[in-house]
Amino acid sequence: MTSSAPAGRAAPTAWTAVRLVAAGVVAAAIVAQGFSTIGSAAASGHHVPTAAANFFSYFTILSNAATVVVLAWAGLARLPRERRTSLDPRGLTTAFACVTTYMLITGVVYNVLLRAISIGPDTVRWANEVMHVAAPLLLLLDLVAGPGHRMLRWRAAFAALLFPLAWIVYTLVRAPFITAPASGTPYWYPYPFLDPYGPAGWGGVWTYIAAIAAGILAVAFGVVAVLRLRARRIRI
Known part of the structure; x- marks a missing residue:
């Protein structure tokens, strides 16, 4: 038997609420951590625009x-009754597939x-847990159970x-x-693995970049595979 209904249609309204609340909580976590980080930099006499950037x-x-x-x-798009x-x-x-990939890796x-x-x-410990634990887990749950996701072609994984x-280029x-700001060195890299002045030098940086690209592709293909599997199950 074939069905054209989307996955997770049993509770679309609940999922809409979950997504909108989660968006607000994650936004609050970013703001809270931003105020703390930038405020601490200002209190230490550091250049505030640079700290914010x-x-x-x-x-x-x-x-x-x-x-x-x-x-x-995703939440607002499903608020109209006819879209639920x-x-x-x-x-x-x-x-969604791209963001889920980034957050799972994060x-x-x-x-x-x-x-x-x-x-x-x-x-800010609660904000830290939201951004590094709760949000990735929520997106994983949404991937496997959330409503509305459609089948993507495999090539969509490359968009991630x-x-x-x-x-990386920007960085x-x-x-x-x-x-x-902390050490006064004439350069600043957000993560040690992108720092060419570290023990591994540029060779280590390019190795990490290649590994990151491979990891992103692997996870993105996994995300697309789950979306395709869910869509096929609905049609059975």
């Missing part, structure tokens, strides 16, 4: 900001490699590379012109 140069912050946009988009059981636009599902990398070394005095590659171009 540095804050929004972290992949984690940008990925969470994108999560706010996509969750709000329909498939999302292809652009929205593609954006969650895994942070909790496996960075949790023990990245908690600073300016860290566009933002991270642009972010590598900007970093040599920024003085590190």
Whole structure:
């Protein structure tokens, strides 16, 4: 038997509420952490515009900001009664797949490699947990159970590379012109693995970039695979 109804149609209204509330919570986490980080920089006499620009140069912050946009988009798009059981636009599902990829990678990398070394005095702990644990888990749950997601072509996975590659180019171009606020070194990289002045040098940086690209593609293909599997099950 074939059905044209989207996945998760049993509770579209509940999911709409979850997405909109989650968008608000993640936005609040970004704002809270931003006030703390930038406020601490100002209290220490650092250049506030640079501190603000540095804050929004972290992949984690940008990925969470994108999560706010996509969750709000997904929630608001389904508020009209006639849209509650329909498939999302292809652009929205593609954006969702990309953001889910970024947040899953952010969650895994942070909790496996960075949790023990990245908690600073300016860290807002609840906001930190929202951005690195709750938001990635919510997107994973939305991927496997949320309503409205449509089947994507495999090539959609390559779209997930566009933002991270642009972010890497931005980071590598900007970093040599920024003085590190804490140490005073004449460069600032948001993550050690992008710092060519580290022990591994540029060779290590390019190795990490290649690994990041491969990891993003692997996760993105996994996300697209889940969306395709869900769509096929609905048609059975």
